[in-house]
Amino acid sequence: MPYQLTQSDLEYFIPSADMIQQDQILSLMFNLLPGARGSGRSTNFVNPDTELILYLDERESNEHLFIGGTLVLDDESSDMTVPLNQYKTLFRPEHQPTEWFLKGSGKWLLNDDELEESSDEALTRWILWAKFLKSFDVFYQFHSVSVNKETITYESTSRSRRNVERYQRAYEALFRTLEQQRFCKIKVVTDNVEGAQLTGLQRAIDESDSYLDKKIQLLPPIAKTDRSSNHSAWLQFVDMQIYALSRFIFPSGQNVLMDFEKFAYEHAQGTILGTQQGLGNEKLEFMAAKYYILKDIFHHIRHRLVTNLLSPNYTEPLSTMAIVSAGVNFNFAAAVDGAIHSFCNTANSDVTFDFNGY
Numbered sequence: 510m511p512y513q514l515t516q517s518d519l520e521y522f523i524p525s526a527d528m529i530q531q532d533q534i535l536s537l538m539f540n541l542l543p544g545a546r547g548s549g550r551s552t553n554f555v556n557p558d559t560e561l562i563l564y565l566d567e568r569e570s571n572e573h574l575f576i577g578g579t580l581v582l583d584d585e586s587s588d589m590t591v592p593l594n595q596y597k598t599l600f601r602p603e604h605q606p607t608e609w610f611l612k613g614s615g616k617w618l619l620n621d622d623e624l625e626e627s628s629d630e631a632l633t634r635w636i637l638w639a640k641f642l643k644s645f646d647v648f649y650q651f652h653s654v655s656v657n658k659e660t661i662t663y664e665s666t667s668r669s670r671r672n673v674e675r676y677q678r679a680y681e682a683l684f685r686t687l688e689q690q691r692f693c694k695i696k697v698v699t700d701n702v703e704g705a706q707l708t709g710l711q712r713a714i715d716e717s718d719s720y721l722d723k724k725i726q727l728l729p730p731i732a733k734t735d736r737s738s739n740h741s742a743w744l745q746f747v748d749m750q751i752y753a754l755s756r757f758i759f760p761s762g763q764n765v766l767m768d769f770e771k772f773a774y775e776h777a778q779g780t781i782l783g784t785q786q787g788l789g790n791e792k793l794e795f796m797a798a799k800y801y802i803l804k805d806i807f808h809h810i811r812h813r814l815v816t817n818l819l820s821p822n823y824t825e826p827l828s829t830m831a832i833v834s835a836g837v838n839f840n841f842a843a844a845v846d847g848a849i850h851s852f853c854n855t856a857n858s859d860v861t862f863d864f865n866g867y
Contacts, residue, residue, distance in 0.1 A: 511633060512599055512600050514636065518636055518637075519636070519795060531812070532805075532853070535846065535850040536816070538550055539817040542554060542689065542818065542820045542821065544820075544821035545821050547819045549817070549819065552689070552818075554689055554690070554691060555689055555690045556692075557722070560584070560693065560695075560696070561580055561581065561582060561583060561693050562581055562582075562586050562695075562696050562743075563578055563580045563652065563695055563696070563698070564581070564698050564740070564743040565578035565698070566699070566700065566751055567702075568751060568752065568755045572657070572759070573755075574679060575656070575751060575754075575755035577654070577747070577750070577754065578747045579650070579651060579652075579747055579813075580649060580695075580829075581648070581649040581743070585648070586739060587739050589742040589746060592647075593611075593742045593745060596637065596641045597611060604619065608620060610733055611748065611749065612748050612749075613749045613751065613752025615630070615634070618733060618736075628767075631767060635803055635806070636799075636803070639803055639805045639806050640802075650813055650814070650815060650829055651750065651754075651813040651829060652683060652686045652829045653686075653829070653831075654679045654682045654683040654831045654832070654833060655758055655759070655831070655833070655864070656679050658675070660834040661678075661834055661835070673705045673712070674709070675709070677708075677709035678709075680709060681717075682833050682839070686829045688818065688820050689818060691721045692723070694726070695721075695725050695726070697714070697725055697727050698740050698744070699730055699744075700730055700731050701732060710727070720822075728740075731744055754807070754810050758864055759864075766803055767799060768799070769799045769802075769803035771796065772796050772799065773852060784796075804853035811845070813829075814829050814846055815829045815842065816842045818840075825839060826839070826843070827839045828841060829842050830842035830845060832864065848864075
């Protein structure tokens with residue numbers, strides 16, 4: 510039987526109005542790499558001797574493509590297996606952590622079977638994940654690219670070539686978010702990609718040294734049957750993170766993550782009093798608890814972004830997130846950072862998460 514939530518798991522803390530918390534801070538300053546022009550805080554390129562691993566996974570629908578992951582120091586990447594296995598053991602004590610594969614969508618893999626969680630199991634997973642991230646102390650940056658498939662323009666005319674072009678442009682935009690690490694040795698780890706996606710990824714890899722100092726190295730793919738290696742642990746971590754963030758950027762209607770956003774929307778729409786009468790105080794408290802707990806997942810991710818980065822190699826600001834539509838916006842993380850800050854700090858926010866204009 511999966512972990513059963515207790516009252517203590519649903520406790521949340523709303524800081525006093527006279528206290529400044531890290532999550533309440535939104536930095537708007539620019540970060541200047543050596544040789545860049547502008548005003549802001551000076552920062553440096555990462556030491557060329559640094560070796561890094563970029564773990565990547567993707568989510569795709571008919572309208573959107575999202576590829577994202579974590580950039581971590583190679584010599585610190587081995588720190589994932591133990592904490593992730595502890596989380597998996599807590600969540601599903603009836604299974605050994607190496608027997609199953611954790612996924613953000615809730616369709617988890619057990620041996621050779623794909624199983625789907627109930628809504629209660631999914632909520633438990635995310636609440637325990639929010640608590641897990643509170644104590645997760647391995648440093649990483651979050652990098653991603655979002656593709657609006659309805660507005661992207663193509664050079665190719667055939668459907669098959671457009672599929673390859675879409676993936677190639679997505680991965681190239683993602684790799685350009687590594688500007689601050691342009692002199693480093695970077696290895697990419699993914700699960701088993703194939704077809705047009707693999708072709709596009711390989712072409713982006715082959716051309717990566719045209720804008721980075723060193724060509725990115727693509728390591729052999731990690732099979733979904735691998736449930737125990739450190740690379741697999743990182744990919745399971747990434748699967749959870751990209752699911753949450755991609756749902757924030759491209760929600761299903763107003764449903765972002767386990768309906769945590771309803772508490773904020775109902776305050777903004779002025780319907781919270783009617784909901785309170787219908788639910789009762791206890792269920793309303795649970796609704797508020799979901800908002801104040803699950804928002805921490807998004808705050809955790811936004812503090813792993815770099816925004817407003819100025820480089821002498823680009824005329825426009827960069828960040829660790831890009832979006833591809835009719836054009837490419839490389840400072841997309843600034844917009845996402847601001848949206849998370851607004852929505853997850855204000856219980857009466859009316860943010861509607863419309864990023865289609867980028």
